[in-house]
Amino acid sequence: MIPRSQRTELALLLFAAALVGFGAALVCLGMGFPVWRVTRALAVVGAFIAGAMMLDLADPRRDRWLLPIMAAISGVGFLLLWQLDGGSASRQIVWMITGAGIMVAVYYLIEDVRDLARLKYTSGVLALVLVGLTLAFGVEKGGARLWLAIPGVIMFQPTEPVKVLMCIFLAGYVADRRELLREDTHRVAGFQMPRARHIAPLLLMVIFALTIFVGQRDLGAAVLFFGLFVAMAYLATGRKSYSILALVLFAGGAVGAYHAFPHVAARVDMWLNPWADPENRGYQILQSMFALAEGGLVGTGFATGGGDTIPAATTDLIFAVGAQQFGLLGAVAIVVLYALAAHRSFSIAWRATDNFGALLAAALAVVFSLQTLVILGGVTRLIPLTGITLPFMSYGGTSVIVNFIALALLLAISRDCTPHRPPGEVLPR
């Protein structure tokens, strides 16, 4: 007999499969694909189902909601990608299956997620090395230097793994120094500030990362890392004043960047008034808005196109295509799926019995939420549009695999940092 929690997860996964399968059938009809190709979309959800089963072979005491939610998001994203670019879609299936495999492997390999705390400096240094390598040897694609390549072997976007490495570093560092950061303070200009020697490594990491990302013209990543830092500073100290101070600094930095970097100014100007240059710089955001408007309340339906006029429709702006085809109802449904996934990740964090586990889960949840909000806010013109992927929906190997690793970490935290598992207990194998 399968335990109740496992049954719920399986039922939800099968529900996601049914949903995606139904959508895939409509896409096949609409695009004139043979119906047996529905299996391609099912393979994406199938990767999650198989992954879930294999995870349970290791230890079934884990979160039961994240996998079905991510399966639904990935499946819907695949349905869109499939219509836009068949070649990317085929590769995405491979990435999804590989990613699910890596997720299982990570889950197996980490005997106790609390051990990762010891790797915090290794992670931090590795993150800096990756960023530094990109700056030195990065390959430029579309105006930003984001790709790192060993010619003929591998090519990936270091921003993605750096996200996870930074989460491990920040969680480990803050878990270690939380007491010091909170108690050993002094007054600076009316603010209770931690001593410089406690906060310096944190600040240094963040300033380094920000400088490099602004230098690399990867504004989305810069915002992401800054937001992660602010959140971690708040979790470390419990003081809202730091967050407010940081946001003031951010506003100042944003104004400075606006005046210092033409590419930042261009982004902001096109956000404020895309109609000033509708055929060039304002083109992307206008196309995104036209797609949203075209969708209206109920959408234009599956396989009705919409991606051919939108730049980066398969990656950063895939949500705009979804909003056109599924309308406001579908778009809100997708946002709700992301919100649920974020909620689930945060709840793993606040249930964790261990500070490191809680902080790591919170950091991963912040990165996930912020990344989603930054790109969806950009697509809807809530904030300036910056290039960043939408987790589990956008096409891209690095992005998919790193998201699966983050997922594996969250699941491992839900497994290890629970009252059932005191530190030092060895897993039954």
Added chain:
Amino acid sequence: MNELARAIRRVALVAAVGFAVLCVYLSWWQVLRAPALRADEHNSRARDRLRTIEPGEVLDADGEVLLGVERGREGWERTYPAGRYVAHLTGYNDRSGLQRGLRDALLGVGRYEKPWAEFIEGPLRGNDVKLTVDLDAQQLATRLLRGRRGAVVALGAQTGAILALVSAPAYDPARILDSEWDYRLFQEDPELPELDRALQGLYPPGSVLKVMTAAIALDLDRVEPDTTFECAGSYEIGGAKITCPRAHGKVTLAEALAVSCNTTFARLGEYVGGDEFIDYVQRFELLEPAHIPLPALPGKIGDLGRQSDGVLLAETAFGQGETLVTPFAIARLTQALANGGTMIEPYLVSEVTSPAGHVVASARERVAGQPVSAGTAAQVAGMMVGVVEEGTGQVAALRGIEVAGKTGSAENPHGEAHSWFTAFAPADRPEVVVTCVVENAGAGSEAAAPIVREMLTHLLRRAGVR
């Protein structure tokens, strides 16, 4: 629950607020702002959808088709039955002329944005637009301007209806997109056929602006029509010398206008003063671009308030200096003087008719302002009659109908003077205003006045005056 967990919950709450705001924003674009975005001119989806709508026709005042539509190989295509005579009105593609300016009306934008419109409303068809212009007047003006560069503007003196709006050289809108070569020739033609000289041509007004200077001085009670001036043939001001072709001797203001005496009007400018002059320029809306759905340019004038020596004011007062205006603005000025000082907002579209035959919009006369008093306007009108009866504008005289007019020969850096004439008739109960400019054609009486006479004859007959 420990403190860290509480802090994490607060961070989660911030994220939740973010997702909620996102949903609100999605609703804003996808529902509330969707109709405007669906009709946006840069929206290629809208363009594809609009291509399935049969666009409406543009008709002249008598219902003659100026811009037609037919089913082509690739959807609806425009036809140009009136060709070059209305080229600047119709434009030559959906991004020029009234096809751009009246795009929403011609396509019925606002009725067809819903995806299910076709099921409910049947085949999609836009509105027909009826203009105030008369095709015969357009043809006449185009023929009169043949071989020249210039423009003709005709307005209803009491209604503000635009009766003719012609720019020369014109072009055949049906032909220029035939091949890339044709389009290239059109674009690179040194005569600038695409330029609508009536609304976008910026010319020094020359002596036609003297009617405005006279009106300002009279309106401010600085002079009377019989105030006398002494013209010695030249007049020195601030080190500059203003000259007349000959010494006019002792003249009244009326006589000075009739013979177009520069020195008198230079003095008149001094009497008025720079600030008052600019004030009246604004009241006559001389620098305003035309408020009609066609591309139009604003005029320019020198900075009279800041000048020290008064030379610029003196030159501006007789229509030179740094002044540049459109023929349309001069026609409006003339209309105000013809209509007892009341300026009517000119209009080009008289009616918009839905495919079902309902009039969905129609023009209403709207007073734009009262730049000068009725008394002043009558005095200036009387003086303008003198111009045609015994002054420089005698060429424009009509048998049996009193014409009021003013000539202008605008000196410019591009060669011979631009020939101007602006007039209205009948002088006692004005029906029609006509303004004409012919580039580099010499004195106003030579090129522009005969054209205005022919236009007046036609338009007055049409108005039933004769």
